[in-house]
Amino acid sequence: MFEIRVLSKEDISSVIEMQQVIDVVEAVYKARSEGMTEIWPTVFYDFISGKADMDIKSGYLKKEKLFGHKTVTWFEDNAKKGLPTLMGMISVFDAETGQPIGIMDASYITGIRTGAAGALGAKYLAKKNSENLLILGVGNQALFQIAATLKAFPNLRKVQVAAMHIEKAKSFIDNINEKLESKFGINTESVTFKAVENLESAVKDSQIIITVTPSRKPIIKKEWVQKGTHISCIGADMEGKQEIDSKLMSSSLIFVDDKEHCKQVGEIEIPLKKGMISDKDIAGEIGDLILGKVEGRTSEDQITIFDATGMALLDIAIAKIVLQLAEKKGLGTKVNF
Incomplete structure (x- = not known):
């Protein structure tokens, strides 16, 4: 039996700050350049071209001994249904044992880490x-x-x-x-x-x-x-x-x-x-x-x-920080498997 922490969007947004995310994203870009990461093939699927799609991204952070994957969906018409247009889930695993250690909402992490990526491009090139x-x-x-x-x-x-x-x-x-x-x-x-x-x-x-x-x-x-x-x-x-x-x-x-x-x-x-x-x-x-x-x-x-x-590497790295912060604050739901 082992324990997994499950985190909601609200749990995540309450513990992570933008500057932390910018620093983590920058560190992951450096790790990639140093050969300390692996990115695995992405799965894309268009349900309705230009209106509804999903992708599955995954990767491995060698130094952190973590791997994981993220499934994200974007359904434009959800706005008319009172639902978020972007939804998804991140799963994080221990790379030494293969044990899953966390499952969490992907929308907030995707949003904030992508914001950090765009800003870092500007920081180093503008x-x-x-x-x-x-x-x-x-x-x-x-x-x-x-x-x-x-x-x-x-x-x-x-x-x-x-x-x-x-x-x-x-x-x-x-x-x-x-x-x-x-x-x-x-x-x-x-x-x-x-x-x-x-x-x-x-x-x-x-x-x-x-x-x-x-x-x-x-x-x-x-x-x-x-x-x-x-x-x-x-x-x-x-x-x-x-x-x-x-x-x-x-x-x-x-x-x-x-x-x-x-x-x-x-x-x-x-x-x-x-x-x-x-x-x-x-x-x-x-x-x-x-x-x-x-x-x-x-x-x-x-x-x-x-x-x-x-890159899923960004999501996994931020998910690690979020899990650590959530544990300190007792946030989320613990599930035994």
């Missing part, structure tokens, strides 16, 4: 004096991306939010100051939030752009993007998804979280298949950049791109 952020998309990810980027760039002064319909963007930024304060402890008195009316103008006005949409056709055009801009591409995580103009890739410095996975399902997938870029145009993985194994931005005019499809 210009240090960047003040204007554009978030493309108002789904589950948007608030996490804003919170993480504000942590990484405390000098941000303007955050613009773009959606397919401006009413959605306006609704999203309603009371956003209070949301960021209550959920993440971030004071935004010096930050202006704006719903985007003209996407072209917003792109031209931004030094950092983070895309978090399920789009299957480019939304951001090459001619809109100004010299020195950084773009973290987060939404493209399944074959056929694309958020930015393929032509932009060939003239930009490109980094990825996991090269092989991004080639299969990331923002670089379609430009690679079209022959608009090749393997040699991918500068490296973000962990190599963090450790100084490869060079990042070399000029103020350079356009940089971070393509992040997400």
Whole structure:
């Protein structure tokens, strides 16, 4: 007989903080660069193309002696049913015995670690004096991306939010100051939030752009993007998804979280298949950049791109921290097997 701790979304959100997550995500990227991780093949399935899908990601953290997997579903029409559009579950196992040690909600961990990833791409590739952020998309990810980027760039002064319909963007930024304060402890008195009316103008006005949409056709055009801009591409995580103009890739410095996975399902997938870029145009993985194994931005005019499809390694590492904190506070439900 052995014991498993089961944690809810509320348990998780009550013990983990954004800066902790940013630090853990950065550590995992470094571990990947040092050969201390394994990523196993991802399982994707489209129930309804562009509207309902699921993926199963898994991996192994050698130093922590942990492995696990995450199943996440995204069903767009759930909003009409009063259900979350993003749902899922993370399972964590001891790599020395194979014993399961924890099961928990995946939505909050997925959201916060993905926010950290987008912000870390900007931290290491954007210009240090960047003040204007554009978030493309108002789904589950948007608030996490804003919170993480504000942590990484405390000098941000303007955050613009773009959606397919401006009413959605306006609704999203309603009371956003209070949301960021209550959920993440971030004071935004010096930050202006704006719903985007003209996407072209917003792109031209931004030094950092983070895309978090399920789009299957480019939304951001090459001619809109100004010299020195950084773009973290987060939404493209399944074959056929694309958020930015393929032509932009060939003239930009490109980094990825996991090269092989991004080639299969990331923002670089379609430009690679079209022959608009090749393997040699991918500068490296973000962990190599963090450790100084490869060079990042070399000029103020350079356009940089971070393509992040997400790795279960991040979920497993954060789940470990959450389990430790939850145990100290006596949170969750213990189940004997």
